[in-house]
Each structure stands twice: as C-alpha cells, then as structure tokens.
Amino acid sequence: MSMSSSDIGITGVGVVSPAGWGFPAMLHCLNENKPIEKIVHKDKVSGRNFLRREVPAPNKTNSLFRNPRLRRTSPVSRYLAAAAFEALGEQRLEQIASNNLRIGIVVSSYTGCVNFSQRFYQEVLDDPLTASPIIFPETVFNAPSSHLSALIGSSEINYTLVGDESQFLSALEVGVNWILDDELDAVLVAAGEENNWLSSDALSIFKKTPVLGEGACALLLERCDNPMAKINLITDRLNYTSTTPRAKTLSAMRAQLPEGIISDVLFEGINEGSLWEDFAGKRLNVRDIMGEGFGVSVGWSCAAAAGLIGSGQFHSAIVSGSGMDQSCASLLIGS
Numbered sequence: 001m002s003m004s005s006s007d008i009g010i011t012g013v014g015v016v017s018p019a020g021w022g023f024p025a026m027l028h029c030l031n032e033n034k035p036i037e038k039i040v041h042k043d044k045v046s047g048r049n050f051l052r053r054e055v056p057a058p059n060k061t062n063s064l065f066r067n068p069r070l071r072r073t074s075p076v077s078r079y080l081a082a083a084a085f086e087a088l089g090e091q092r093l094e095q096i097a098s099n100n101l102r103i104g105i106v107v108s109s110y111t112g113c114v115n116f117s118q119r120f121y122q123e124v125l126d127d128p129l130t131a132s133p134i135i136f137p138e139t140v141f142n143a144p145s146s147h148l149s150a151l152i153g154s155s156e157i158n159y160t161l162v163g164d165e166s167q168f169l170s171a172l173e174v175g176v177n178w179i180l181d182d183e184l185d186a187v188l189v190a191a192g193e194e195n196n197w198l199s200s201d202a203l204s205i206f207k208k209t210p211v212l213g214e215g216a217c218a219l220l221l222e223r224c225d226n227p228m229a230k231i232n233l234i235t236d237r238l239n240y241t242s243t244t245p246r247a248k249t250l251s252a253m254r255a256q257l258p259e260g261i262i263s264d265v266l267f268e269g270i271n272e273g274s275l276w277e278d279f280a281g282k283r284l285n286v287r288d289i290m291g292e293g294f295g296v297s298v299g300w301s302c303a304a305a306a307g308l309i310g311s312g313q314f315h316s317a318i319v320s321g322s323g324m325d326q327s328c329a330s331l332l333i334g335s
Contacts (some may be wrong), residue, residue: 008176009227012220014086016079016192017300018053018213018290021062022086026290026300027307030249035289038211043197045122050200051211054289055079069147072134074113076290077144079216080192087188087218097153104157104184107145108171108191110164110295111199113138118198144192146258156184164323165270166237169331173220173234185222191299192216196270203292206271213291213308217299219306222227228310229317233257233332240327253328257318263332264314267301269322276320294324302331309335 015022018036019029029036036053043050045096055075064085070078085093095101116138122186123131137143142160149158159174161167168191175187193199195214203210221231235256242297254275265282270292276283286300293300298321305317316334 007223007225007230008179009222009224009226009230010219011222012087012089012092012218013228013303013306014083014088014204014218015215015300016055016083016217017215017293017305018055020056021058021082023307027304029283030286030290030304033289038290038291041148045118046197048197048201050197051209052195052200053197053211053213055196055215058082058193062072062181065201067151069150072138073147074116074138076113076192076216077138077147077215079194079214080107080144080147080148080190080218081153082150083192083216084152084188084190088152092220093152094184099224101186102156102184103154103186103258104159104175104178105145105148105154105186106159106161106171106174106187106189107142107148107161108168108189108295108299109144109159109193110162110167111196112141112196113143113194113240114196115194118196127335135284146192148188148190163295164300164331165295166321166323168295168302169234169319169321169329170237172219172221172302172331176234178230179221179223187221188218189221191296192219193296199294202292204302207292211291213287213297214298215290215293215296217246217296217303219299219302229306229333229335230332231331235330237327237329240325246271247273250322250328251332253322257330257332261332263316263318265305265308265317267317267319268306269298269320270324270330272320273307273323275322282314302333305333309333
C-alpha cells in the first residue's frame with residue numbers, strides 16, 4: 001500500500017518489555033545489544049517449564065495501576081495501558097478528556113489473554129458449575145482494546161486485529177487510512193502479549209527451545225510536519241499458501257519495496273533465510289534481546305525504528321514483518 005500522503009507520522013511511542021517499563025529502557029538494551037537474561041519459569045497449573053524473558057515488576061507509585069478497571073485484568077491489558085499512556089503523554093490525554101482530539105484505537109494480537117483463558121477453561125474442566133463468570137470477559141481478544149478506550153476516555157472507533165506478528169503492520173495501515181479519510185485526528189496503534197507455557201509449546205513447533213518475551217507497544221499516528229518518523233510505505237500483507245510457499249511470498253513482499261532502496265537499518269523478521277542477505281546497513285533483531293514476543297515483536301521493532309530516527313541516529317529504516325505461519329509485510333519509515 002503506497003501512502004498517498006507523506007505527512008502522517010509517528011508522534012508518540014510507548015513500550016513495555018523485558019527491558020522495563022518505558023520506551024527508553026528498551027532502546028537502551030537495543031543500543032547495548034545485550035540479550036536480557038532468560039529464566040526458567042514453571043507454570044503453576046500444568047507444572048511445565050518454559051524459558052522466558054519477563055517484564056519486571058512495575059513501579060508501585062504509578063497511579064495508573066490503581067485504576068479500578070485494571071484490578072482484575074490480565075497482564076497484557078496492563079502492559080497495553082502503560083504503553084498507551086506513555087505514547088499519548090499528558091497533553092494528548094488532556095485533549096481527549098476535553099473532547100478536543102478524535103482518537104481511534106487499533107490493537108493487534110496473536111495469543112491474547114492466554115493466562116486468563118487457561119485459568120477459565122481449567123475451571124470449566126474441573127467443575128463447570130463453579131467456573132467463575134467474572135474471568136470470562138477477560139478471555140476475549142478485544143478485552144485489552146476495550147480497556148484502553150475506557151481508560152483514556154475515547155468513544156471513537158476501536159478495532160482488534162487477530163493474527164501473527166505481520167498483523168501489526170496491517171493495524172498501522174488501518175490507522176493511516178482512518179486519518180487519510182479524515183475520520184479521526186489521531187490513531188493509537190498498539191500490540192501486546194503475555195507469557196504462558198501454552199504459547200511456548202506452540203512456538204516449539206517452529207523454533208527449538210524457544211525463549212518467550214512479553215510486553216506491549218503503542219504508536220501514536222497523526223498528521224504532523226515534524227514527527228519522530230514518517231510512514232513512507234506499508235507493503236501489502238501477503239499470505240503463505242500451498243501454491244505460494246513462504247520463500248516465494250517473502251520475495252514477493254520485498255519486491256514491493258522501491259527498487260534500489262537504501263536504508264540505514266533493517267529490523268529483521270523471523271525465519272527469513274537469505275531474504276536480506278544483500279542488505280548493507282545495520283541489522284537489529286529485537287527477538288534476540290527481548291525474546292519472541294509474537295504479535296508485539298514487530299511493534300517493538302517499529303517503536304525502536306521511530307525512536308532511532310527521531311533521535312537522529314538513522315534517516316530511514318525497514319521493518320520486516322514476516323509472520324511465523326500466516327503472512328508477511330514490511331514497513332519503510334524515514335525522517
């Protein structure tokens with residue numbers, strides 16, 4: 001999808017990751033290029049072990065987590081709330097509260113509220129009569145996005161897109177189109193995931209001894225003359241099929257980027273083989289440092305790319321969003 005307007009950019013970024021609560025913590029880890037320590041975690045219900053890089057405990061003075069809405073939510077909802085509030089900042093939050101900013105929300109998710117889902121269905125298996133109905137609303141995919149709208153006080157359009165990590169780029173495309181159609185002043189595009197042995201077991205089909213990551217990211221899109229980074233191009237999201245296998249689909253995705261394009265930095269996707277073997281710039285892979293974050297991995301990459309461009313370290317970046325088993329897309333952003 002070629003952008004028909006070059007003035008839509010990323011004006012705010014928020015991140016929760018194994019590096020800590022806040023975007024600067026993740027950016028520091030990426031600049032250090034030092035993987036976060038992985039730990040062996042034992043699931044309380046299944047008794048199974050899996051490797052993870054976990055989000056540290058939040059600062060107890062953060063007033064956000066005293067909000068009644070977040071008392072019984074899943075970890076992913078709390079991660080998304082913190083990332084969203086960081087991306088928006090006090091000025092934008094005040095504008096929303098006073099109805100001076102029409103803001104939509106698009107959340108991308110892959111595994112969703114898997115911990116609450118496991119807990120609820122375990123209760124159903126143990127004794128359907130005593131399974132808690134209070135838990136069930138937190139098992140649905142759009143629970144986190146619903147919490148976000150309520151927390152920031154927005155009654156505008158709210159979407160949840162479910163798919164592999166390339167889906168985050170589709171979420172960006174949706175947000176850009178909403179602004180281009182003059183439906184909204186701004187769009188918050190977010191993604192979040194939480195760790196669970198079920199996710200680790202599924203990931204082991206694709207990777208040997210996987211190390212999970214968890215957290216969230218949020219990008220604020222607006223029309224702006226001087227954003228952190230401008231969104232120049234989002235390629236079409238191409239699906240892997242029996243007639244167009246992964247390698248062929250990845251090549252078709254890359255072919256949508258301008259021929260001879262020179263970019264400073266590449267944020268690599270998962271299992272891409274020789275797709276970028278001729279890329280001459282710097283390479284970064286957030287999974288190597290943060291762990292496999294499923295739907296949030298590409299979001300972390302987009303956030304990092306915007307931050308590095310905004311700080312003047314790079315002029316342009318490519319984010320490769322090669323999904324694990326469904327589809328692929330890529331993003332080109334610049335200063």
